[in-house]
Amino acid sequence: MLRTSFGSRLLSTSRKSVSVVGSGPSGFYTVCRLLAKSKESLDVTLWEKLPVPFGLSRYGVAPDHPEVKNCEDTFTRCAEEFQTENAAGHKFRFIGNVDIGKDIKLKQLLDCQNAVILSYGCGGDHKLNIPGEDTTNGVFTSREVVSWYNGHPSFAGNEKLNNFDWSRVKRVGIIGNGNVALDLARILLSNQVSEIWAQTDINPLALEKLRTAPIEEVKLIARRDFLHSKFTNKEFRELWELERFGIRGVIRPEFLNLHKLGEASSDRVLKRRIEMITEYMLPFDQRTKKNYKKHRPPEHGLNRQWEMDYLKTPIKVNCNAAGKLNSLTVCDNKMTVDNRVELLSNQTQDYELDVLITSLGYGSNPLDEFKSLDIGFVRNHVANSRGAVLNTENEVIPGLYAAGWIRKGSSGVIASTMADAFEVADTVLQELSTFQPRKNSAIDVAHHTFTTWNDWLKLDAEERRRGREQGKPREKFLSADEMLEFLNKK
Ligand SMILES: Cc1cc2nc3c(=O)[nH]c(=O)nc-3n(C[C@H](O)[C@H](O)[C@H](O)COP(=O)(O)OP(=O)(O)OC[C@H]3O[C@@H](n4cnc5c(N)ncnc54)[C@H](O)[C@@H]3O)c2cc1C
Ligand SMILES: NC(=O)c1ccc[n+]([C@@H]2O[C@H](COP(=O)([O-])OP(=O)(O)OC[C@H]3O[C@@H](n4cnc5c(N)ncnc54)[C@H](OP(=O)(O)O)[C@@H]3O)[C@@H](O)[C@H]2O)c1
Structure with missing residues (x-):
């Protein structure tokens, strides 16, 4: 099942680099905005705990509301446009099946990126x-x-x-x-x-x-x-x-x-x-x-x-x-x-x-490292001032941001989540030139199984194929193991 498509060293780049944690609407809209608006060459990596992207658009929005999931088409266009380095020197990468905080520590990300944006939503009760x-x-x-x-x-x-x-x-x-x-x-x-x-x-x-x-x-x-x-x-x-x-x-x-x-x-x-x-x-x-x-x-x-x-x-x-x-x-x-x-x-x-x-709203949780990194967490969201993450003394932590539901708690539709993501991305772009140089150039990831954007495209095509046979838009894979097994056979 091991598929180290990236080799053992990840994120090594000479460009300014930003990592976004969580590929739901807030994470993906942040990515799209960063790539569309940055005047400087940018390396943007989108991390996702599951092998597949889109968060609550895929796993929250009701199945009889397919039109709401149209945002996924926007995200797909953005991923396709920037998957290979474009004329402006921007590059996008999706890395799925990685639980940030567990498989890769947030500290590791902070050390080898110019900025990290938390957009991991509310995954609790x-x-x-x-x-x-x-x-x-x-x-x-x-x-x-x-x-x-x-x-x-x-x-x-x-x-x-x-x-x-x-x-x-x-x-x-x-x-x-x-x-x-x-x-x-x-x-x-x-x-x-x-x-x-x-x-x-x-x-x-x-x-x-x-x-x-x-x-x-x-x-x-x-x-x-x-x-x-x-x-x-x-x-x-x-x-x-x-x-x-x-x-x-x-x-x-x-x-x-x-x-x-x-x-x-x-x-x-x-x-x-x-x-x-x-x-x-x-x-x-x-x-x-x-x-x-x-x-x-x-x-x-x-x-x-x-x-x-x-x-x-x-x-x-x-x-x-x-x-x-x-x-x-x-x-x-x-x-x-x-x-x-x-x-x-x-x-x-x-x-x-x-x-x-x-049905009391979704609850959010701090990552385990919030304590050791002195990251503030209050009333169901990461402590922040207009998206800039604060420590427990209410001081801004340079280079760390939050967007979407983890920024504000579990409230807001996809349109308001988009507005929030754009605001945070714009702040990041304004502050890009002030960021500290990176402490490390790469993360050692020799023993982890990732999924890439191309892997998602294969899973997506297979889900659609299975769905077509039954007159449905798709039939989803129902476990991460089943997804990885399918990709291994491809
Ligand atoms: C049941 C339900 C139905 C909804 N229906 C609608 C609707 O019809 N119309 C509408 O406009 N809005 C709807 N919404 C609201 C909409 O889903 C949210 O506004 C939006 O999804 C919030 O986006 P987000 O990216 O902040 O969070 P999420 O969508 O939750 O995305 C967070 C992502 O982060 C990932 N993640 C979590 N932890 C980690 C980690 N440690 N490392 C890496 N990745 C991680 C998660 O797997 C997930 O993919 C609905 C919400 C719910 C709960
Ligand atoms: N079709 C759509 O557009 C769509 C679909 C789904 C979700 N969403 C959006 O997603 C967000 C989350 O929706 P949600 O329904 O999970 O949350 P929500 O809108 O915040 O509703 C939570 C409900 O739980 C109640 N509640 C909370 N704690 C309680 C307690 N201790 N005891 C009794 N009742 C309690 C609240 O009552 P009080 O009001 O008294 O606090 C409220 O009625 C919302 O912004 C929603 O609009 C949109």
């Missing part, structure tokens, strides 16, 4: 920290489920998800109402609609399991009120539009005072949201706007549902004697005038559930 959350069979985090159905190499074979008995799942609770929670609700409720899934690159093993689930209800449980819903309107509309498959939306009137909210607000987004609820809650033929009458619900009516629940704090996960989930205890809340959540502690209720998914 947030916790509710309530009894039963970690020990109950049937409780998953959003990252586990999303990575599983997207065929992420570390999750496609996940035993907890694969061995779970999905065929008994009728009621699902999701904590949180961000867009990831809405992705999950849409995917779970449309699990049996093959016209959606047959043409996607969803992990077929996950789909096979999910298909067996006779899901009747998905409840999205938020701790705050309707006004503080985290989802966006486009994704909200997609949920309502599931009515064409017999799936109804429910928001109890006590959580809505639409007329009052609408009148009180000049917020265009809120007004549109209120219009959406008002129209979709009317029987189909009584709707006033064409926009809400695109697809007539099926003859047999609406027999499954999603429900937006508000002002509840989860306090305990309850299981049966076999350790399997049977309910979630929640406590009623009220919002204070300064928009905090206050528990009404004598008002609790139990929701019977077969699966509970915590």
Whole structure:
């Protein structure tokens, strides 16, 4: 399996050199900007833990949203353009299957590069920290489920998800109402609609399991009120539009005072949201706007549902004697005038559930070396000032930057991640001439298996070929070993 395509010495160059750690949207947009804008000859290396690039564009974005993955075409054009040194003397290199911090130390990179940009995203979970959350069979985090159905190499074979008995799942609770929670609700409720899934690159093993689930209800449980819903309107509309498959939306009137909210607000987004609820809650033929009458619900009516629940704090996960989930205890809340959540502690209720998914945003982690290198890490992101990484004394560490989700925490769509990456790349380019000379010229990597951009192209072509046979855009490799084995045979 050993493929040292680079020989034993890596990154030796006479040009200014920048390494970017993590090849998701923030890393790749940073690379594209550096290469497009640098006036000085530049060597840019993009490191990726997995054998393949693109981060959450490939392993987060929902399989039924292929248009969102168009950013991958931009990244591919950039990689192709700069893979061989161009007229300006710029050169790009992708090095996959390297976990920076483990396989190669961050210190090694810092010593042999003029600048390093951390763009390794948020690869962890947030916790509710309530009894039963970690020990109950049937409780998953959003990252586990999303990575599983997207065929992420570390999750496609996940035993907890694969061995779970999905065929008994009728009621699902999701904590949180961000867009990831809405992705999950849409995917779970449309699990049996093959016209959606047959043409996607969803992990077929996950789909096979999910298909067996006779899901009747998905409840999205938020701790705050309707006004503080985290989802966006486009994704909200997609949920309502599931009515064409017999799936109804429910928001109890006590959580809505639409007329009052609408009148009180000049917020265009809120007004549109209120219009959406008002129209979709009317029987189909009584709707006033064409926009809400695109697809007539099926003859047999609406027999499954999603429900937006508000002002509840989860306090305990309850299981049966076999350790399997049977309910979630929640406590009623009220919002204070300064928009905090206050528990009404004598008002609790139990929701019977077969699966509970915590969708609280993704969590990030410092690399192990942050301590020895005195790199600051605060509240779910690398300490930084406009992308320049700070030490624990809040001083700028020369030559070290952060972009994307690891810079700000797990918030922002691909467009805002792009803007963030461009800002950081521009700062790096402005400061390029001030960087210290490199301490070392190369890294000794004799015993590691890398993947290159050309390797990715081979994997990509094979995934597309396998997909074509089944009328899908691609069928993904489901483990890193399978990818490396395929490349070894080529
Ligand atoms: C479930 C989900 C669905 C989403 N859907 C949409 C959508 O429909 N539309 C939209 O606009 N936005 C969507 N987003 C948001 C979008 O995915 C993010 O804005 C974007 O991916 C953040 O980019 P990033 O590069 O900072 O992080 P990531 O995309 O997470 O990329 C980080 C990369 O770093 C790699 N890495 C991690 N550790 C190391 C290491 N030690 N060494 C080397 N490499 C490492 C990871 O493998 C990964 O490839 C979604 C997010 C999620 C979670
Ligand atoms: N189609 C798309 O464009 C798309 C799809 C998916 C994701 N994304 C983007 O990716 C980013 C991440 O999305 P996300 O849904 O993972 O995160 P998010 O938008 O931050 O939503 C997290 C949800 O979890 C709740 N929460 C957090 N901690 C909690 C706790 N301890 N107890 C109870 N509830 C808690 C939050 O409630 P509070 O609001 O009360 O904190 C919120 O409802 C967002 O910017 C999103 O827009 C975009």
